[in-house]
Amino acid sequence: xxxxxxxxxxxxxxxxxxxxxxxxxxxxxRFQVFALTANKNITKMLSQCERFRxxxxxxxxxxxxxxxxxxxxxxxxxxxxxxxxxxxxxxxSLPEVDTVMAAIVGAAGILPTFAAARTGKxxxxxxxxxxxxxxxxxxxxxxxxxxxxxxxxxxHNAIYQSLPHHFNGNLAAVGVNxxxxxxxxxxxxxxxxxxxxxVTPEQACAHPNWDMGQKxxxxxxxxxxxxxxxxxARWLFEAAADKIQVVIHPQSVIHSMVAYVxxxxxxxxxxxDMRTPIAHAMGYPxxxxxxxxxxxxxxxxxxxxxxxxxxRFPCLRLAYQALSTGGNMPAVLNAANEIAVESFLxxxxxxxxxPTMIEYVMQTVKPEEMMTLDDVLRTDAVARDIALNWLExxxxxxx
Ligand code: NAD
Ligand code: MG
Numbered sequence: 281x282x283x284x285x286x287x288x289x290x291x292x293x294x295x296x297x298x299x300x301x302x303x304x305x306x307x308x309x310r311f312q313v314f315a316l317t318a319n320k321n322i323t324k325m326l327s328q329c330e331r332f333r334x335x336x337x338x339x340x341x342x343x344x345x346x347x348x349x350x351x352x353x354x355x356x357x358x359x360x361x362x363x364x365x366x367x368x369x370x371x372x373s374l375p376e377v378d379t380v381m382a383a384i385v386g387a388a389g390i391l392p393t394f395a396a397a398r399t400g401k402x403x404x405x406x407x408x409x410x411x412x413x414x415x416x417x418x419x420x421x422x423x424x425x426x427x428x429x430x431x432x433x434x435x436h437n438a439i440y441q442s443l444p445h446h447f448n449g450n451l452a453a454v455g456v457n458x459x460x461x462x463x464x465x466x467x468x469x470x471x472x473x474x475x476x477x478x479v480t481p482e483q484a485c486a487h488p489n490w491d492m493g494q495k496x497x498x499x500x501x502x503x504x505x506x507x508x509x510x511x512x513a514r515w516l517f518e519a520a521a522d523k524i525q526v527v528i529h530p531q532s533v534i535h536s537m538v539a540y541v542x543x544x545x546x547x548x549x550x551x552x553d554m555r556t557p558i559a560h561a562m563g564y565p566x567x568x569x570x571x572x573x574x575x576x577x578x579x580x581x582x583x584x585x586x587x588x589x590x591x592r593f594p595c596l597r598l599a600y601q602a603l604s605t606g607g608n609m610p611a612v613l614n615a616a617n618e619i620a621v622e623s624f625l626x627x628x629x630x631x632x633x634x635p636t637m638i639e640y641v642m643q644t645v646k647p648e649e650m651m652t653l654d655d656v657l658r659t660d661a662v663a664r665d666i667a668l669n670w671l672e673x674x675x676x677x678x679x
Contacts, residue, residue, distance in 0.1 A: 284309070284310060284311065284312050285310060285311050285312070285378050285379050286312055286314040286376055286377050286378055286379070287300075287304065287311055287312065287313055287314055287377070287378075287379045287380070287381060288314050288315040288316075288317070288371050288372055288377050288379070288380045288381070288396075289301070289313065289315070289316050289317065289380075289381045289383060290317050290368065290371075290372060290380065290381060290382050290383055290384045290389060290392050290393070290407075291317060291318065291381075291382075291383035291384035291385065291389065291406075291407075292316035292317060292318060292325070292328055292383075293316075293318040293319075293321040293324040293325055293328070294318075294383055294384075294385060294493050295491065295492050295493045295554070296381070296383035296406045296432065296493075296554060296558070297316075297318075297381070297383050299553075299554045299555045299558055300381050300383065300558050300562075301313070301328060301331075301332065302555060302571060303555055303558050303559045303562060303568075303570055303571070304332070304562075305331075305332075306568075306569055306570075306571060307562075307568060307569075310562075310563075310568070311379075311562065313332040313333070313334045314334055314335055314336070314371070314374075314376060314377050315334050315335060315336040315337070315338065315371035315374075315377070316328055316329065316332070316334050316336075316337050316338070317337070317338040317339075317340070317368055317371060317384070317392075318337075318338075318339055318340070318344075319339070319340045319341060319344075319388075320339065320340070320341045320344045321344075322339070322344050322347050322348045322351065325337055325339065325348055326348060326351050326352065326355065326357075329352065329357050329359045330355060330357060333357070333359065334359050335359065335360065335376075336359065336360050336361075336362055336367075336371050337352075337359045337360070337361050337362070338361075338362045338363065338364075338367045338368055338371055339361065339362075339363050340363070340364070340365070340368065340388070341363070342363045342364070344363075345361050345362065345363035348361050349361040365391055365392075368384075368391065368392040368395075369391055369392050369395035370395075371392075372392040372393070372395040372396040372399075372401070373395040373396060373398065373399040373401070375399075377396075377401060378401060378402060379401060379402045379404065379562070380392075380393075380396035380401045380402070380403050380404065381404045381406065381432070381558075382396065382403055382404065382405050382406055382407040382410065383406040383407060383432070384407055385407070385409075385493055385495050385496070386407075386409050386495060386618050387409055387413060387614065387615065387618060387660055389407035389409060389410055390407075390409065390410045390413060390414065390653075390656070390657075393405070393407055393410045393418075394410070394414075394418065394421065394653060396427070397418065397421045397422045397425060397427040397429075398421060398425055398427075399425065399427075400425045400426045400427045401427055401428075402427070402428045402430070403422070403427055403428065403429050403430070404430050404432050404558070404561045404562065405429055405430070405431055405432055405433075406432040406433065408433055408508050408509065408512045409508070409614055409618075411511065411512045411515045411516065412508050412511045412512060412610050412611070412613070412614045413610065413611040413614050413615075413656050413659075413660065414611070414650070414653065414656045415511065415514065415515035415610065416515070417650065417651070417652065417653060417656065418515070419515050429516070430561040430564060431512075431516055431557070431561070432554070432557050432558060432561055433509060433512060433557070434535045434536075434552070434554060434556070434557050435461050435462060435509055435513075435535055435536040436509070436512060436513060436516055436517075436536070437535070437548075437556075437557035437560055437561065438462075438534075438535035438536035438537075438547070438548035438557075439459055439461075439513065439516075439517060439536045439537075439538055439548075440516075441548045441560065442536070442537060442538040442546040442547060442548055443456070443517070443538055447517075449517075449518045450518065451517060451518065451519055451523065455540045455541045455542065456523075456538055456539070456540060456541075457523075457539045457540055457541045458523050458524070458525055458538075458539045459513055459517065459519055459523060459524045459525070459536070459537075459538055459539075460525050460527050460536060460537040460538070460539060460545070461506065461509060461510060461513060461524055461525065461526050461527065461536050462526075462527050462528075462529040462532070462534050462535060462536050462537070463503065463505075463506040463526055463527070463528050463529065463588065464487070464488060464489050464490070464500065464528070464529070464530055464531075464532045465503070465528045465530055465586070465588075466487065466488070466500040466501040466502075466503060467483060467484065467486055467487060467488055467500075467501055468484075468501055468592075469528065469530065469592075473591075473592060476631055476632050477630055477631065477632045478630070478631075479501075479630075479631040479632075481494075481498070481624065481625045481627065484497065484498050484501040484624070484631060485497040485498065485501075487500055487501075488530070488532075489531070489532040489552045490532065490552050490554075494625060495618070495621055495622075495625075498621045498624060498625065498634075499595075499617070499621065501631070502593065502595040502631075502634050502635065503588065503593035503595055503596045504595035504596070504598075504599060504617050504621075504634075504638075506526055506588075506593075506596055506599075507595055507596045507598065507599020507600065507602075507613075508599060508614070508617075510524050510526065510596075510599055510600065510603060511599060511602070511603050511610050514603060521600060521603050521604060526588050526596065527585055527586075527587075527588075528585065528586040528587065528588050529583065529584065529585050529586075530584055530586075531580060531582065531583060531584065532552040533549050533550070533551070533552070533575065533580050533583060534547045534548070534549050534583060535547075535548050535549065535550065535557075536548065549575060550572065550575055551572055551573060551575055553570075553572040555570040555571050555572050556570050556572050558570070559572075594635040594639075595617070595634065595635050595638065598613060598635060598638055598639055598642065599613060601642070602642065605647050606647075607647050607648050607649045607650060608645065608647060608648045608649070608650050608655070608656075608659040609642060609645075609647055611650065611656055611659045611660055611663070612641060612642055612645045612659060612662075612663040613638060613642060614660070615641070615659070615660045615661075615663035615664045615667065616637060616638040616640075616641035616642065616663050616664075616666075616667045617634070617638055618664075619637070619664055619667035619668060619671070620633070620634040620635075620637045620638055620667065621634065623637075623671055628671060628675060629671065629674055629675075629678075633674060637667055637670050637671065637674070638667075640666075640670050641663050641666045641667050641670065644666050645659070645662060645663055645666065
């Protein structure tokens with residue numbers, strides 16, 4: 281008999297969270313929602329609770345939790361409403377839970393994702409920022425607590441699918457020559473460089489192939505997303521930076537590839553819809569329906585490839601630089617990027633100021649080793665402060 285898996289979705293009201301619920305709804309015999317969490321979106325959370333009847337709903341924001349609890353009572357839903365970071369950690373680690381979808385955006389996701397790994401869960405990792413900030417520390421925690429980590433990020437999921445089953449962290453031992461990490465190039469791949477200065481948040485968020493949350497959409501436009509993914513791949517697959525090659529592939533049909541020493545290249549293809557990697561990881565090792573339509577090769581017709589241009593995409597260069605410096609630098613890069621993206625989205629600075637701010641913060645923080653989660657959180661806070669100071673000076677100059 282199949283046992284029904286109990287799932288907590290961290291960030292259920294977001295783009296990945298909603299796609300996860302869509303897959304779950306197709307398999308009521310396999311999955312049950314144990315807890316849902318969100319930041320502030322009460323309306324969406326209420327309708328998700330109405331449909332999936334979880335045991336717990338966590339709102340990060342206290343006021344939203346109160347309003348949600350009232351609305352739940354009125355609607356006669358007996359889901360218990362909790363709030364605060366401790367509650368996020370709790371629903372990621374309770375013994376009833378076996379699977380945790382980590383789909384909160386940004387550094388806000390790190391503590392509950394750590395809690396899931398610490399308690400040996402099957403962790404489905406969308407929150408790449410956790411690995412960028414705390415790669416070695418997080419991977420060690422997963423190992424020490426017998427947690428299982430499966431990548432949701434489409435590229436890493438594709439790499440996972442293109443590696444042999446017996447891969448155990450040593451790429452050379454399974455004959456891998458290189459990882460080819462594909463990237464769409466985002467909405468500004470062909471825009472004249474001189475127009476980037478005036479790019480608006482709406483333009484930056486209009487991704488040609490994927491429908492995603494705002495932060496990752498801006499990251500895709502600067503290609504910082506690919507930089508974060510290079511760092512993510514370094515930790516997930518124990519891949520040295522020079523073994524990870526970024527390949528621009530505008531159609532987003534090949535989600536990444538693995539090149540072997542015999543000249544073979546194994547790729548995973550599919551329509552750009554996150555329900556495929558989500559269903560792969562949720563069903564693993566079984567293959568389950570995702571709701572994604574079959575890939576029509578005649579419609580695709582062309583697969584194109586280009587080399588990335590570091591002048592157009594300085595964020596990609598900065599990410600490689602942070603990876604090669606190591607220690608605290610990827611966490612510094614991540615924190616500065618979060619402040620930069622948020623400031624750009626709030627129209628406090630230009631699109632082209634994003635890499636300028638990040639580079640300044642990276643040059644200001646002293647490179648250091650990080651040994652613990654506390655070191656990571658401290659680094660994150662320091663880098664954010666420096667970024668906010670930079671922003672203040674920038675605004676004095678330009679506003
Ligand atoms: P999103 O903005 O659509 O959703 C984010 C979710 O996190 C929401 O449920 C929101 O309520 C919650 N959240 C936001 N801030 C929070 C806070 N401070 N505390 C607690 N919860 C908070 O984002 P998304 O596009 O779904 O991305 C989620 C993660 O998945 C990101 O790390 C992203 O890089 C990664 N990812 C997304 C995609 C995609 O297609 N959307 C693809 C690959 C990886
Ligand atoms: Mg990706």
